[in-house]
Structures are given as C-alpha cells and as structure tokens.
Amino acid sequence: MKKYKPQNHLSKSRRAAKSWQKESSVKRVGERGRDERRLHDEDDAFVPLSAVSMTLRLKNIQHKEHLDTAALTEGKVVNSTGRSWIVEYCNDDNLTMQCDCVTPRSIVTENPDSTLVAVGDVVMFKLDDSSGEIEALPTGVIALVQERKSKLARLSAGSAGMEQVIVSNIDHLVILMAAADPFYNRRLIDRYLIAAEQGGLEPIICINKIDLMNEKFVREDLTTYTKQLSIPVVITSAVKGKGVVELSSMLAGKTTVFSGPSGVGKSTLVNILLGEELQDVTEVSRKTQRGLHTTTFSVLFPLPNGGYIADTPGIREFGMWDVAKDELAFYFHDFDAYRLNCRYPMCTHTHEPECAVKAAVAQGLIDEQRYQSYVSILETLE
Numbered sequence: 515m516k517k518y519k520p521q522n523h524l525s526k527s528r529r530a531a532k533s534w535q536k537e538s539s540v541k542r543v544g545e546r547g548r549d550e551r552r553l554h555d556e557d558d559a560f561v562p563l564s565a566v567s568m569t570l571r572l573k574n575i576q577h578k579e580h581l582d583t584a585a586l587t588e589g590k591v592v593n594s595t596g597r598s599w600i601v602e603y604c605n606d607d608n609l610t611m612q613c614d615c616v617t618p619r620s621i622v623t624e625n626p627d628s629t630l631v632a633v634g635d636v637v638m639f640k641l642d643d644s645s646g647e648i649e650a651l652p653t654g655v656i657a658l659v660q661e662r663k664s665k666l667a668r669l670s671a672g673s674a675g676m677e678q679v680i681v682s683n684i685d686h687l688v689i690l691m692a693a694a695d696p697f698y699n700r701r702l703i704d705r706y707l708i709a710a711e712q713g714g715l716e717p718i719i720c721i722n723k724i725d726l727m728n729e730k731f732v733r734e735d736l737t738t739y740t741k742q743l744s745i746p747v748v749i750t751s752a753v754k755g756k757g758v759v760e761l762s763s764m765l766a767g768k769t770t771v772f773s774g775p776s777g778v779g780k781s782t783l784v785n786i787l788l789g790e791e792l793q794d795v796t797e798v799s800r801k802t803q804r805g806l807h808t809t810t811f812s813v814l815f816p817l818p819n820g821g822y823i824a825d826t827p828g829i830r831e832f833g834m835w836d837v838a839k840d841e842l843a844f845y846f847h848d849f850d851a852y853r854l855n856c857r858y859p860m861c862t863h864t865h866e867p868e869c870a871v872k873a874a875v876a877q878g879l880i881d882e883q884r885y886q887s888y889v890s891i892l893e894t895l896e
C-alpha cells in the first residue's frame with residue numbers, strides 16, 4: 515500500500531483543483547436537483563447531495579478485515595464535484611497527483627454515524643490504472659475512510675439528528691465575519707466556538723472588511739473574546755491588504771478552514787493567502803445585504819510554504835451537533851469562574867434563584883451578549 519505524504523505542491527495541482535471547481539459549477543447549473551439540492555432554507559449553503567445520500571448508505575458498510583489494503587493507495591480528499599471526490603496522492607515517482615474517485619455501494623468507514631466522505635478525509639482508494647486519458651484525471655474508487663483526527667461539523671440540515679462534517683483533519687478554524695456588509699453575528703461566533711472545541715480545532719476570529727467600519731468599535735465589542743477567552747481576534751481588510759500578514763503568519767504549516775456567512779470575503783482572503791485567484795468572488799446583493807453563495811463546495815488548497823487552507827460555502831445557520839442541555843454551560847468558559855457558586859448544582863442559569871452566573875452578568879463580569887447566546891442555544895437543545 516502506498517502511503518500519502520504531502521509534497522511540495524506544484525501550482526499544476528492547484529490549477530487542476532480550480533478547473534474541477536469550474537467544471538462542477540457548470541454542471542450545477544444544468545443539473546440542479548439531481549446532483550445537489552438546496553437544503554434547509556433559501557440562504558443556507560449548498561450541500562452536495564452526495565454528502566447526504568452517502569450518510570444514508572452507511573448501512574452498506576463492510577468490515578475493514580475484508581479489505582485488501584496492499585492493492586490500495588492512500589490519499590486526501592481535497593475537493594468535491596458533487597458526484598465524485600478529488601483525492602490527492604503521491605505516485606511512485608513521489609509526485610503529487612489527483613484522482614477522481616467515486617464511492618461504491620459498500621465502503622468501510624472508521625467514522626460511524628457521520629458524513630461518509632468529507633473534504634479533508636484521509637482515504638484509501640483503488641486507482642484505475644487504465645484510466646487517465648490526456649487532460650483528464652485518473653479515476654478510482656474509495657474503499658476506506660480513515661478516522662478523522664478533527665473536524666468542523668454541525669447538525670445536518672438534511673437528515674434530522676445526523677452530523678454533517680464540513681471539513682476534517684484540520685488544525686485551525688478561522689471564524690470569518692465582516693465588520694459590515696454583512697455585519698458580523700456574535701451569536702454565530704459563539705456557536706462556531708462550541709463547534710471548534712467539539713471538533714478539536716483552535717479557533718481564530720477574523721473580522722474582515724474593516725475598511726467599511728470603525729476599528730475601535732469592533733475591537734471593543736470583541737474584548738471578551740481576547741481578554742476573557744484568550745481567542746485571537748484578527749482584523750482585516752482584504753481589499754486594502756490590512757491584517758493579511760498577521761493572519762498568514764498564524765496559518766503557516768497548519769491546515770486551516772475558513773468558515774462564515776456568505777459574502778464576508780472568505781474566498782477573497784483565501785485567494786490573497788494563496789497568492790492566486792483560485793476562488794471565485796461575487797458582490798454581496800445590494801437588496802438583501804447577503805452574499806450570493808458563490809462558493810458551493812468545500813475545497814482544500816495547499817499553501818505555498820506548507821499546510822492547507824480550506825474555503826467553504828457560506829453558512830447562515832449552525833445547528834449544534836451532539837451538545838446536551840446540561841453540558842452547554844461547560845463550553846462557555848467565561849462562566850467557569852462563577853458556575854460552581856450557583857445555589858443549585860444542576861442550575862441551568864436561566865430561572866433559578868441565587869444563580870452566580872446571572873449575578874456575574876448583572877455585575878458586568880460576564881459579557882451580556884455571551885449570556886444571551888447561551889440562552890438562545892439552550893432553547894434549541896433537546
């Protein structure tokens with residue numbers, strides 16, 4: 515079995531990723547409804563149908579012992595076409611190659627009850643040696659999806675009670691919002707922070723488009739994250755080039771996912787960090803002040819000096835996956851110093867008397883908006 519070792523990537527493989535994206539978006543226009551569906555509501559991200567239907571195919575999984583791993587190649591899923599996955603691997607000459615892989619009806623996964631294949635997954639696949647006409651990628655079939663070391667996941671918008679993995683095997687989550695156009699959403703930041711902790715990711719909050727807003731206001735509004743929670747907050751303007759060097763120095767050698775609402779500048783920043791126009795960018799709608807969901811699939815790009823960056827489709831909602839009501843407060847670390855002083859050990863910090871958390875909010879020791887986030891998430895949990 516040939517092991518996958520990331521190499522110094524050639525811009526050829528990046529161009530291949532770009533051309534796949536272009537091709538998939540062309541297919542999308544003509545084949546919407548068959549290859550992919552809009553899930554949830556009008557504004558939510560496109561989710562490839564394959565990601566959803568594959569989850570449902572889990573009942574067909576085989577056991578690992580039946581696999582002939584010697585005949586398989588190891589690689590990393592870097593892109594999706596909506597019906598297949600682009601897997602990066604090293605060939606016998608140690609060159610980084612890409613293969614267009616489908617998933618068969620029977621597949622082995624080390625991630626039960628989850629999205630079957632996600633961008634970032636390390637997989638083992640059977641390379642079809644006879645494929646690979648000039649100008650086309652070789653084809654293959656994924657046989658095994660290895661256990662994810664980390665992930666950005668949310669409650670699936672499609673099938674109730676399922677986890678939807680947006681990207682896997684990453685180090686950092688850049689929670690990207692805009693200072694204006696559209697104005698950042700602190701409740702959504704708080705949801706992302708929970709997802710980062712659950713998925714084993716280091717969060718970085720990045721507020722882009724600062725050219726449209728007073729920086730002092732934004733910094734003061736987000737003090738609780740920097741001072742109380744020790745989460746880095748980076749302020750950028752992609753169009754003016756502000757803060758990009760700071761952001762880039764934090765990502766070197768790491769795998770980072772950019773996630774946030776549509777139109778905040780994820781693709782614009784990813785292009786700048788990669789030094790190439792690899793991702794399409796579109797104006798925010800004048801009428802709704804929202805992005806137009808230009809990016810429709812997650813894509814992983816190699817960084818020039820090692821590591822990867824994942825650009826993802828814009829999301830508006832972030833349903834909490836696998837958080838129990840009585841565990842929620844544990845994710846709010848600014849409550850930690852007060853939680854244990856509540857009169858009732860099972861205090862939910864909502865209606866109970868002598869609640870130390872509510873008292874801390876009243877005294878301005880806990881940020882009022884963080885407390886409101888807690889209450890609003892609590893209401894959505896079972």
Ligand SMILES: Nc1nc2c(ncn2[C@@H]2O[C@H](COP(=O)(O)OP(=O)(O)OP(=O)(O)O)[C@@H](O)[C@H]2O)c(=O)[nH]1
Pocket residue numbers: 722723724725726750751752753754775776777778779780781782783794795796797798805806807808809810826827828829
């Ligand atoms: N004023 C200003 N505009 C920006 C900045 N960064 C990006 N934009 C603009 O914002 C719009 C949306 O940018 P995108 O990069 O497509 O946003 P996105 O987050 O990738 O959006 P989706 O792919 O739809 O999720 C484009 O018109 C960009 O030119 C910035 O720092 N300042």
Ligand SMILES: [Mg+2]
Pocket residue numbers: 780781782793794795808809825826827828
């Ligand atoms: Mg985009």
Ligand SMILES: [Zn+2]
Pocket residue numbers: 853856857861862863864866868869870871872
């Ligand atoms: Zn309490």
